């Protein structure tokens with residue numbers, strides 16, 4: 001086969017441009033990426049060999065070798081893993097196939113042109129894998145042969161990292177891949193055993209395969225005058241001995257005892273599997289014994305990935321069976337609403353040849369998922385509990401005999417302090433996704449509900465829990481009131497809140513897109529019903545005094561003829577028209593029937609091109625408002641009625657069905 005020169009896919013070229021233009025302040029991560037690819041390649045071989053042992057040829061000891069040549073200015077990472085055929089080399093090293101990666105690329109170059117540091121962060125989240133080699137190399141050559149192919153079917157791939165790469169067939173006796181980096185002049189420091197060892201132990205200790213380097217030992221320089229021992233020598237140096245040594249711990253971190261693992265090691269492992277540059281917010285590491293046995297090491301990241309809201313995206317949990325890597329992003333090990341969790345599950349019970357289909361049906365997997373879900377929720381409860389420092393004991397309390405506070409050691413105190421604010425941070429990043437759990441995980445609905453936080457009429461920050469709300473409920477208040485809206489401003493200024501404000505009743509303000517849907521699954525919290533202030537007739541129950549109730553009934557009675565006329569005029573727009581007690585300053589508002597879909601959700605669905613049921617809202621009018629009073633006997637009754645309706649729609653963020661007609665009507669009244 002002759003040599004072919006091919007162009008990189010446009011996205012790769014773009015990515016390479018970013019990589020080579022100094023996005024990385026942390027150059028050394030290239031080694032982590034290449035070692036990780038080598039380790040993945042060995043995992044893949046081990047996995048494929050479960051069904052075809054011949055793939056091992058006669059070489060069953062999987063390993064990674066790191067070598068360098070100071071004279072040639074090269075660094076080579078070699079593995080005896082699955083290797084690549086020529087077609088695979090062209091495809092895997094010349095294009096970006098993963099859809100997540102494409103999203104990422106469009107984000108980098110999309111409308112919101114990220115600045116350099118944001119780009120750095122994005123790249124950090126995503127990891128540039130193989131291409132990170134170009135951070136330190138101005139040329140990379142890859143030689144590979146796929147397991148199972150003949151030595152004549154090897155491939156050589158070479159690129160200078162600009163627009164093109166070359167591929168040609170080559171003879172390669174050994175299976176697997178060698179990646180040779182031709183180091184840039186400013187990266188020659190990586191051709192040093194000491195430097196490489198220190199990077200490997202920092203990033204790759206947990207790689208369960210041995211990483212081998214050639215041993216070096218000190219050798220004195222030659223005698224300047226061979227007949228005179230005391231006559232001085234040439235300078236000495238380290239020389240390679242030809243023996244190999246393992247330079248990483250080669251021990252899966254999750255299989256080690258917790259007490260032997262430092263916080264730094266946990267963090268490093270997280271960075272490795274998540275491609276996040278920052279430390280995780282929290283982690284949990286447990287060995288679960290019982291009818292299903294497994295080890296879990298699960299992390300909650302500190303920042304949401306750019307594609308958090310892609311529900312199709314699999315969770316970031318890797319599945320191992322007895323330390324053998326089975327698959328990345330295994331579905332079914334985590335519910336979708338916890339898709340942000342990263343980590344590893346290592347099962348002792350699943351068969352090694354488990355397939356994605358089998359995972360769906362396995363009872364062990366179901367037990368693992370339930371166990372992992374409980375652990376993560378437990379971790380979140382713990383973060384929530386320690387989000388704020390415990391309030392100092394009040395004077396009153398200190399006087400009573402019961403006011404005993406735990407005595408904390410300095411370490412415990414430091415830990416408590418370190419946890420402050422973590423839940424708030426978590427919630428800001430992942431709260432909206434957690435809410436999906438209300439609809440998805442019926443068994444844990446109550447635990448999830450306790451973890452939710454909202455803004456309210458007393459707090460703009462999403463910091464109010466249902467429990468906080470309940471503790472502040474007014475005497476006689478029977479429901480937890482909430483409103484859903486497109487934005488905090490729209491929620492806060494909604495006319496539907498007027499009577500609640502007047503009476504000093506707190507209302508939760510829900511502005512996440514998912515709220516309306518999620519709350520369909522939560523009718524009550526701790527036996528107190530949840531009530532949307534924009535649904536059904538407002539019933540303040542005991543919060544309304546007798547005089548108010550009487551006035552409302554009387555108004556409804558006197559207004560009957562007017563309501564009938566309004567109903568007739570608006571029969572195409574409104575399901576019903578009634579007098580309300582929920583308004584104070586506004587003339588009218590729209591509500592939906594008790595179990596109807598809110599107008600806001602219907603609007604959202606339509607915008608997203610989805611079918612929304614065509615339900616008409618109920619128009620509620622404020623009998624005390626001058627505009628409503630003016631209706632009676634007005635010659636413009638019909639126009640006023642439509643204006644009243646359209647304004648109510650505008651007030652909640654909607655648009656009149658026929659905006660031009662609305663403008664025309666208003667103008668007619670203005671002149």
Ligand SMILES: Nc1ncnc2c1ncn2[C@@H]1O[C@H](COP(=O)(O)OP(=O)(O)OP(=O)(O)O)[C@@H](O)[C@H]1O
Nearest residue numbers: 037038041083084092093126127128129130131177
């Ligand atoms: N040492 C190797 N042996 C076999 N195949 C490899 C090796 N290195 C890279 N590849 C192939 O090239 C592909 C691209 O590698 P790259 O590191 O860019 O992405 P990735 O490893 O798939 O994803 P990421 O690094 O983002 O997790 C890999 O998916 C793999 O198929």
